[in-house]
Amino acid sequence: MTSVDLGIPVTRRTVDTSARPDTPYLVDRFGRVATDLRVSLIDKCNLRCTYCMPAEGLPWMKRSEMLDTDEMIRLISLAVRELGVTNVRFTGGEPLLRQDLVDIIAATGSLPEAPRTSLTTNGINLGRFAEQLAGSGLDRVNISLDTLDRETFHGLTRRDRFEDVIAGLEAAKEHGLEPVKVNSVLLRGINDHEACDLLRYCLDRGYQLRFIEQMPLDPQHGWDRAEMVTADEILRLLGEEFSLTPHTAERGSAPAERWLVDGGPATVGVIGSVTRPFCATCDRTRLTADGQLRSCLFSQTETNLREPMREGVDDAELATLWRETMWAKAAGHGMDREDFVQPTRPMSSIGG
């Protein structure tokens, strides 16, 4: 199996950087500065969510193609020391399946001017690892939970692990990985009737709920815009039981529009990635588990940092590659354009 078999782009366009200002930071042609590094640590997952993966899974990355612990720490360290990264989020696949996760988080947290760290997880193994993760310096977690019904969970994820996720949520709170954020995707006819129940559940426990519009990143190419539950619909569903008023705090580069629930202070977030894009304020740069740099979730090209690193290039050259990649970042994902093309790499190996 090669990266081509996985549908992973391996080349990068030549970038004209003649107009790029002389700055060490990750600036792009549209005035944005990337300070938020998303690191996908592994493409494997212990769920098989229907909107993310086929039941049989995917052809996983070969171990030799994946960055090892030292390589991963070297690139994260470079981003923090030289490129102005101030936040690092670890994602997957399911990042808790990576055995050196705690080492990578601890190394990230011990960097001078350590970034804030967070983890996006399905929560299955969090009950076992939350204490260790908190001890390693992890600041907070985002946990995916689309339903409160065990049977629906089983149907959606093809695994009977609902109780494990609930235990993971509780462990995250117990060990101070807060605010505990819950990410939910509503699917028409499957769990869209649970919007209010999910919000009430999170409010009762002090979790911050964010609904996310489903995005076209599934390898089965089953996403159908007409079927997607939109941000407007989510707000309408929540409005049946709750009074929502826009949160007045500065949103900055945050993807979620936040709403005060019943006057606050509790809030709910809606991430309208498709119908309310926030690309104009995007501050993200992405590194995959196999050492490919992506300037956007929807990039059609990647920059291979793994090979130059293994060929012995120094940090200065890696930093230049990183800066050039971000300079070439597109203005937006273009999902509204007729010629939009879904990226070949699936969500599970890009990271959320």
Ligand code: SF4
């Ligand atoms: S990566 Fe996330 S969405 Fe995909 S199968 Fe795993 S838990 Fe589900």
